[in-house]
Amino acid sequence: MMRLDNPVARLLAPPARLVAIIGGWWLLGLAFLTCAEIFGRKFLGVSLQGVDEIGAYTLAVFSTLSFAHALVVRSHTRVDFLLGHLPAPLRAVLNALAFLLLTALAIFAALRGWSVLEESLLFQSHANSPLQTPMWLPQSAWLAGLVAFALAAGAFAAHALWLLLTDWPKVNRWYGPMTLEEEVESEAGAVISRAEGREIGA
Numbered sequence: 165m166m167r168l169d170n171p172v173a174r175l176l177a178p179p180a181r182l183v184a185i186i187g188g189w190w191l192l193g194l195a196f197l198t199c200a201e202i203f204g205r206k207f208l209g210v211s212l213q214g215v216d217e218i219g220a221y222t223l224a225v226f227s228t229l230s231f232a233h234a235l236v237v238r239s240h241t242r243v244d245f246l247l248g249h250l251p252a253p254l255r256a257v258l259n260a261l262a263f264l265l266l267t268a269l270a271i272f273a274a275l276r277g278w279s280v281l282e283e284s285l286l287f288q289s290h291a292n293s294p295l296q297t298p299m300w301l302p303q304s305a306w307l308a309g310l311v312a313f314a315l316a317a318g319a320f321a322a323h324a325l326w327l328l329l330t331d332w333p334k335v336n337r338w339y340g341p342m343t344l345e346e347e348v349e350s351e352a353g354a355v356i357s358r359a360e361g362r363e364i365g366a
Contacts, residue, residue, distance in 0.1 A: 170338040172323045173236055176316055180233040183312075187226045194222055214295040221302040228309025231270075232316040242341035256335040260328045263321040263339055270314035277307040 194215075201215045234240050242262075247255055283289070284299040291297040324339045 170323075172319050173338070176232070176236045176319065180236040180316075183229050184233050187229060190222065190226070194219060214293065214297075217291065217293050217295055217297065221297075221305075225302060225305040225309060228306055228313065231309065231313035235266075235313070235316050235320065238342055244341040247341065252336060253332060255340060256328055256332040259335050259339045260321070260324040263317065263324045267314065267317040267321040270310070270317045274307065274310040274314045277303075277310045281307050 197212065197215055198219070201212045204210045204212060247258065250258070281300060281303045284303055289299040291299060320339065324335050327334045327338070
């Protein structure tokens with residue numbers, strides 16, 4: 165559940181949601197394409213070349229693109245069995261440190277992703293498949309997801325560190341793991357949204 169009163173999350177929510185919607189429609193289209201491939205093979209003896217390859221690219225690209233979205237809506241897993249027993253000021257320091265380390269990891273992943281893309285561009289690599297896809301195409305989208313994740317993590321980390329110096333209780337409020345009440349509220353909100361959507365459709 166995103167904290168709507170967190171200014172950074174509020175700023176990043178619209179683009180993150182847009183990417184999630186695009187990813188959902190893309191996956192739906194891929195599902196129909198896969199069904200067509202299965203139907204064609206079984207009943208018509210024809211095959212749509214490259215569906216499995218497109219599926220592999222989809223998994224890689226939208227996995228990285230979803231990292232930033234998961235960060236915005238606070239759905240990354242946090243191991244917090246000990247954190248809740250610590251003093252609140254120490255929790256604030258650890259929560260800020262967690263986002264700082266996450267940013268470092270995201271930047272490292274983006275740098276390694278650029279190395280992979282740079283090598284593909286240098287050697288003009290193509291997929292060893294019927295589509296002969298130039299590898300820089302899916303790798304560029306894959307790298308874009310890693311960069312978006314690094315930027316989002318960096319924005320959250322900078323905000324958490326600033327709050328740690330100016331208003332540390334908000335670090336726990338906005339950057340700590342979700343409480344049980346928040347998780348229940350998040351699930352209840354999702355159920356209500358689906359119900360409202362069905363009523364509008366009716």
